[in-house]
Amino acid sequence: MTSPQLEVRNLRKSYDGGRIEALRGVSLSIEAGEFIAISGASGSGKSTLLQLLGGLDVPTSGEVLFENAALGTAIHLDEYRAHRVGFIFQAFYLLPTLRAIENVQVPMLVVTGNANHRVERAKALLHELGLEHRLYQYPNELSAGERQRVAIARALANQPSILLADEPTGNLDSVNSARIMEILTGIQKTHGMTLIIVTHENDIANAAPRHIRIRDGRIEP
């Protein structure tokens, strides 16, 4: 029996001195290569769970294990975020002063010193995502769907084994939403990556082989 890629043990997260409890004892296991959708109402704690899975934040109690190593202690969070996970956000969060090809190089700046390699990898990723004609555009010159594809390319830049997406289609129309989901699931299959999507859209949640519902900081049975 293989060990899970990610394991969450009795995870709790509270804010404002404990007055707000976002997560109230969440435990789950995630195998490598799974496609999981996490859904729940606004404020249910689904984004908080994603942030803790991605090492963006630290839990109040409990722990997240990546390949049996605890995040924040056995694995440094910066290293984990740089090498193991890629983030995709609802608001894209591209850097406005950089062109598409430069935005994709940003994560690689801290991983590889080979500038040519960075450029070639960025080009290849943007090409894979159908943006070979938009390499030198600034974010404000791109459509919303194109921006999200650049953000996906950036998330893939350092070849992570886990892709975390927080409402990746939240700012997109239905056509672009479908395109982005097609891309994400395609990447998950072809690269064998673990894909965890937080969403409030039932279509997306139901399309995932595994669907986790969060309610009031707990996983619904």
Add this chain to the structure above:
Amino acid sequence: MVHQLSFARFACKNLLRRRLRTLLTLCGIGMAIGAFVTLVGFSRSFEREWQRLYSSSGIDIAVVDKNFMNTSVNESLIDKLRAVPAVAQAHPMIFNIMDITPEVNALIFGWHQDSFEFDSLTFNSGGRFHDGKAEIIVGEVLARNLNKKVGDTVELQGSSFTIAGIFHGGTALVAGALIMPIDQLQQLSSLQGKVSGFHVRLRPAPAGESPQHYMKRAQAQIEAALPGLNAQAAADRASNNQFVDLAHAVAWGTSCIALLMGILGIANTMAMSVFERTREIGILRAIGWKTWRVMMLIQIEASVLGLVGGILGIGIGVGALHLLATLPQTASVVSSSFSWIHLVEALVISVISGLIAGAYPAWRGSHLSPVEALHYD
């Protein structure tokens, strides 16, 4: 078209985002560095001119009171000084600064007509003055500023003096100076019998004695013969007189204030920039940038501001030094020459100023929590 992203390119792009603010910050640090280059360059040029003045006139030792500005040494002590075995020649002198016209001031020296210091002057026209007569000689820069020639008169504190000669001086100090009979200057200053000090030429060092040792022995002999006075080697006197000290103090003091203003300007810009980019810093942290990488990015931005501002400031400073060297009010004490070391020093100070200014914004930016930064509005 290839767009290789590097930390430096990323930093420059961030600076170019707010071009006007960056330009104004560059102007601020440029003015500060310009003030540093001008003022410190001015004071060092002043010191250099003093050193050249002493070295070109063949003075070995200056015998002065402890207070350089005073004309309080008894002229009658010259006989005791001349009796010192190591002394070959000694002459009294008075040194002063006077307004010649409301726009032009000049160094004024009082010499005897037979002073050995005349050896360092070359007359363009006319010749030496005569003791006891209302005559003066003026340096070519001063003559040009006053638009005077030999035979013209100059009014000094209500008395009229005839220009006996116009000389070429080896230094800006001398070329912009006025020299007159010591007795006339004493009369003009109501300080009969008093002088600023004595300039001494030594006899050659005896065979087998090092010049340094001989100089120290001569100084000791003079100070023993003239208790209360200091016998200083000319080179030391040039660097350590009160005028030079004062010039250095004013230059560094003013420059430090200007640099502080420049540092505050950069700090303000960087703090604003970090504040505005809170979410972007959160993105960098989210994709794995470590705190020190974020700090490095912000510090590169601050040091680029310092570097470019420094280059701008050097241009301003060198231009100002050239201007000062041509103005009648300052031409007599400053030359337009500058040392490359001084410019490198200015550039290093400018970059360090940038790093100091960027330190706190960089620390603050890099220690933001990724989640808080991403949710920042």
